[in-house]
Amino acid sequence: MTFNGWGVWALYRFEMARFGRTVFGSLVTPVITTALYFVVFGSAIGGRMEEVGGVPYGAFIVPGLVMLSVFTQSIFNGSFGIYFPKFTGTIYEILSAPLSPLETVTAYVGAAATKSLIVGLMTLATATLFVPLQVQHPLAMIGFLVLISVTFSLFGFIIGLVSNSFEQLQFIPMLVVTPLTFLGGAFYSIDMLPPAWRTVTLFNPVVYLIDGFRWAFYGLSDVGVGVSAGAMIAFFLICLSIVGWMFKTGYRLKN
Amino acid sequence: MPPVIDIQGVTKTYKGGHQALKTVDLQIGKGEIFALLGPNGAGKTTLISIICGIVTPSTGTVIADGHDILKDYRQARMKIGLVPQELTTDAFETVMATVTFSRGLFGRPPNPGFVEKVLKDLSLWEKRNDKIMTLSGGMKRRVMIAKALSHEPDILFLDEPTAGVDVELRRDMWELVRQLRERGVTIILTTHYIEEAEEMADRVGVILKGELILVEEKTALMTKLGKKTLTLNLQDPLTALPPELSDWDLTLKADGHELEYVFDSNAERTGVPSLLRRLSDLGIAFKDLNTRQSSLEDIFVSLVHRDTPPASAGAVQ
Ligand SMILES: Nc1ncnc2c1ncn2[C@@H]1O[C@H](COP(=O)(O)OP(=O)(O)OP(=O)(O)O)[C@@H](O)[C@H]1O
Ligand SMILES: [Mg+2]
Numbered sequence: 001m002t003f004n005g006w007g008v009w010a011l012y013r014f015e016m017a018r019f020g021r022t023v024f025g026s027l028v029t030p031v032i033t034t035a036l037y038f039v040v041f042g043s044a045i046g047g048r049m050e051e052v053g054g055v056p057y058g059a060f061i062v063p064g065l066v067m068l069s070v071f072t073q074s075i076f077n078g079s080f081g082i083y084f085p086k087f088t089g090t091i092y093e094i095l096s097a098p099l100s101p102l103e104t105v106t107a108y109v110g111a112a113a114t115k116s117l118i119v120g121l122m123t124l125a126t127a128t129l130f131v132p133l134q135v136q137h138p139l140a141m142i143g144f145l146v147l148i149s150v151t152f153s154l155f156g157f158i159i160g161l162v163s164n165s166f167e168q169l170q171f172i173p174m175l176v177v178t179p180l181t182f183l184g185g186a187f188y189s190i191d192m193l194p195p196a197w198r199t200v201t202l203f204n205p206v207v208y209l210i211d212g213f214r215w216a217f218y219g220l221s222d223v224g225v226g227v228s229a230g231a232m233i234a235f236f237l238i239c240l241s242i243v244g245w246m247f248k249t250g251y252r253l254k255n
Numbered sequence: 256m257p258p259v260i261d262i263q264g265v266t267k268t269y270k271g272g273h274q275a276l277k278t279v280d281l282q283i284g285k286g287e288i289f290a291l292l293g294p295n296g297a298g299k300t301t302l303i304s305i306i307c308g309i310v311t312p313s314t315g316t317v318i319a320d321g322h323d324i325l326k327d328y329r330q331a332r333m334k335i336g337l338v339p340q341e342l343t344t345d346a347f348e349t350v351m352a353t354v355t356f357s358r359g360l361f362g363r364p365p366n367p368g369f370v371e372k373v374l375k376d377l378s379l380w381e382k383r384n385d386k387i388m389t390l391s392g393g394m395k396r397r398v399m400i401a402k403a404l405s406h407e408p409d410i411l412f413l414d415e416p417t418a419g420v421d422v423e424l425r426r427d428m429w430e431l432v433r434q435l436r437e438r439g440v441t442i443i444l445t446t447h448y449i450e451e452a453e454e455m456a457d458r459v460g461v462i463l464k465g466e467l468i469l470v471e472e473k474t475a476l477m478t479k480l481g482k483k484t485l486t487l488n489l490q491d492p493l494t495a496l497p498p499e500l501s502d503w504d505l506t507l508k509a510d511g512h513e514l515e516y517v518f519d520s521n522a523e524r525t526g527v528p529s530l531l532r533r534l535s536d537l538g539i540a541f542k543d544l545n546t547r548q549s550s551l552e553d554i555f556v557s558l559v560h561r562d563t564p565p566a567s568a569g570a571v572q
Contacts, residue, residue, distance in 0.1 A: 004329065004362045006359045006360075006362050006363060006364055007359060007360045007361065007362050009359060010355075010356050010357075010358075010359025010360045011356075011359075011360060013356075013359075014348075014356050017348075017352070018347075021347060088343055088345070088346075089339075089341055089343030090343050090344065090345055092309055092337070092339050092343065093337075093357065093360065093402070094360070095307075095308055095309045096307040096308050096309055096332060096335070096337050097332060097360045097361055097362075098328065098329040098330075098331075098332040098333045098361060098362050099360070100329070255269055255270065255310050255311070
């Protein structure tokens with residue numbers, strides 16, 4: 001046996017089943033959140049802002065909103081998926097199974113990414129109820145969505161591996177990711193910022209992701225789509241190497 | 256016939272510096288039932304965890320069914336089933352789902368017929384659609400055994416299978432072990448109870464403070480364990496053993512206040528009545544007496560205090 005396909009499938013299905021049991025919460029929450037964003041940002045602020053780069057403000061914030069829910073979901077699913085068996089002790093079975101590190105990551109991260117992809121599409125579907133949407137580059141849109149789901153699920157997986165408590169599990173998403181996302185141009189174009197802040201913003205990796213994703217919708221880009229795509233791939237490779245190194249050394253999984 | 260498990264020079268030092276295993280060498284034959292005995296913290300779980308891939312050995316090699324557990328981990332692990340000491344289950348899963356999951360995880364294609372048989376063998380079939388959290392502790396243990404057997408392993412590890420288990424389940428467990436043995440499955444179990452080893456094992460290994468201090472056929476060990484100790488509290492202390500008592504294996508303890516006699520309780524003649532008669536002939540009076548079965552603990556203690564190096568561990572019979 002060179003690839004434990006049955007094993008990956010079993011682990012993937014297991015993770016998806018957990019999602020299935022909580023499907024109501026998993027899908028209703030993003031829908032309600034999105035609706036709230038539209039009420040607050042779309043109507044309240046959008047009423048005064050009209051257009052950004054020729055796109056109505058309500059429509060302008062959609063890619064950012066989708067990214068926001070994809071980030072949050074990916075990190076949550078990715079970290080929880082591996083942290084939970086560590087916490088309950090059922091990890092013993094995964095560790096004693098004939099699975100390579102790559103196969104284990106494929107199953108966990110695949111399941112986490114699938115879930116966040118579903119949630120992302122749900123968010124998008126909700127948005128269409130509020131604003132007319134156009135997607136200029138649908139293939140790029142899907143491509144970015146998949147790449148970002150996988151990358152952030154990997155990132156979540158790392159958090160789950162490193163964490164030794166539920167507090168730690170929530171610490172990074174709360175303290176790092178949410179602010180970076182809000183300051184990452186989800187709700188504004190970075191052109192709207194004063195020049196000094198614009199420079200600072202360019203150090204925020206999330207800016208590149210949201211910017212590239214928005215380009216797929218409206219062809220609008222602050223930093224250039226090539227730069228965005230490059231940043232996404234780079235972040236993906238970084239996460240992948242970290243996970244690879246962790247498994248190789250048995251980091252936090254094996255004694 | 257080569258051993259099905261070959262452990263060579265395995266040591267384990269945990270992070271933080273605690274040495275849980277000192278150079279373990281052990282060979283286990285195919286189809287054998289091997290009991291690993293030892294007090295809490297001896298290193299039984301550590302040794303099992305190393306073979307199953309949960310703990311990385313600090314040094315040494317383990318070959319399972321011809322496959323190195325580190326280099327050839329896929330082939331090795333497919334052959335191995337593990338029932339861990341702790342009851343850890345996915346509370347929200349059903350019995351059926353979790354057993355089917357385990358089978359897939361170990362690389363086996365679905366086989367509902369086999370899963371059904373495993374569940375029936377373990378009296379879990381009625382509970383197959385119940386969530387695990389609704390089961391009793393004993394039932395959960397059965398589920399963990401079913402998971403370990405779901406991929407048809409040739410080698411099964413049972414880490415304290417009967418801890419917290421009632422008499423009935425214990426008997427079922429022994430029965431299961433016998434059935435598995437008939438199918439040629441090699442079984443390694445750990446236990447604190449000598450009776451359990453007596454009931455099930457072909458061979459017994461005693462592990463103490465990370466050292467495998469003895470590996471012996473069960474029958475040989477049982478003879479040793481059949482020993483009893485008679486202690487006599489003497490009226491007047493003795494300075495030395497009178498030569499008239501040289502027929503008995505006696506020791507003076509507590510500054511000559513106690514006379515200790517170790518005898519084989521299974522033997523036809525224990526030598527106790529004749530000893531008491533001889534003492535009375537010699538006018539050695541005693542205030543009190545008691546006899547005590549040598550416990551596993553005594554065996555451990557006597558083994559540890561023995562100056563000779565550990566008995567040659569490991570030869571496959
Ligand atoms: N993850 C760990 N980190 C550090 N030390 C550990 C770890 N796991 C076990 N130990 C130590 O290693 C020693 C052996 O533990 P082990 O669990 O192998 O014992 P055991 O023989 O299975 O005991 P028991 O009968 O209580 O199950 C103990 O001193 C234990 O404290
Ligand atoms: Mg143990």
